[in-house]
Amino acid sequence: MRPYVIIFSTMTVDGKIANSDGYSKLSCIDDFRLQHYLRSNSDGVMVGANTVINDDPSLTVRLVKGTSPYKIIVDSKLIVPLSSKIFQNPAKSIIITSNNLNKERYEKFEKIGVRIIKVDFNGVLDMVTALKNLYDIGIKRLMVEGGGHLNYSLLYNGLVDELWVTISPFAFGGGTSIFEKGILKEIKAEFYIKEIKNLCQNWVNIKYSILYPKKPLI
Ligand SMILES: NC(=O)C1=CN([C@@H]2O[C@H](COP(=O)(O)OP(=O)(O)OC[C@H]3O[C@@H](n4cnc5c(N)ncnc54)[C@H](OP(=O)(O)O)[C@@H]3O)[C@@H](O)[C@H]2O)C=CC1
C-alpha cells in the first residue's frame, strides 16, 4: 500500500515553477491559502533536496487553522543543511535517502531526532519503496510540493493520484518546469479536470486526476 498522493504547484503560463536564478514567488494570497489548506489535510508534505537548498521552506500550516504535517525531504546524497528550517521540529522530519552512504552521514541527522528512510539508489531513489515505507508509518495522504525533478520522478513511477496546479499570470521563458525528467525517460501521462477555480483575479487553480499509459513511450 502507498499514500494517496497530490502534487501542488504554482507555475507560470509557460509551465515554470522557478526562473533560472531560482526565483519562484508566484502565488497570490488565495493560492497560498489553498496550499496551506492542503497541507493541513495531509499527513506529510514532501519536497526535493534542491527545493530545500534554494527555498529553506518551513512547510508548516500558518494561513488556515490546522496541524502541520510531517515534512519529508528526498535527498539521495544527504546534502541538505542541518540548519534548514525544516529541522527546527526534527521529530516531525523525515529524510528519504540512499541505503549506500557512510553511516556518519545518517548519524548527523539521526542524532537530532530526524527519521531516515533508506532505499535503493540507481540514478534516482526508489520512490515506490519509499512511499510504501511512509504508508507503513502512518502517512496515508501525501502532499508533494516540488520541485520539478521530484514531481516527475513520482509521475514517472505512476505514484501520483491528483495534480493541483495554479497558473499564475507570468512567463519566464526559461527556468525549472513543473515536471523535469532529468535522467528518466519520457512518458505521456493524461490529466482529467476535476475542478477549476479562479483565485484572486488573474490566477486559476485546476485540480486534475491522472491516468497513466501502460508503458513509457521511449
Ligand atoms: N512555484 C512552486 O510551486 C515551486 C517552486 N519550486 C522551485 O523549484 C526549484 C527546485 O526544483 P528542482 O531543481 O527540480 O529540484 P527538486 O526540489 O525536485 O530536487 C531535485 C533533487 O532531489 C533529489 N532526488 C533524490 N531522489 C530523487 C528522485 N527519486 N526523484 C527526484 N529527485 C530526487 C535529487 O538530488 P540528489 O541526487 O542530490 O539527491 C534531485 O536533484 C527551486 O528553485 C524551487 O524554488 C519548488 C517547489 C514549488
Ligand SMILES: Nc1nc(O)c(N)c(N[C@@H]2O[C@H](COP(=O)(O)O)[C@@H](O)[C@H]2O)n1
Ligand atoms: N504554491 C507555491 N507558490 C509559490 O509561489 C512558491 N514559491 C511555492 N513554493 C513551495 O512552498 C515552499 C515554501 O513553504 P513555506 O512558506 O516556507 O512554508 C517552497 O519550498 C516550495 O515547496 N509554492
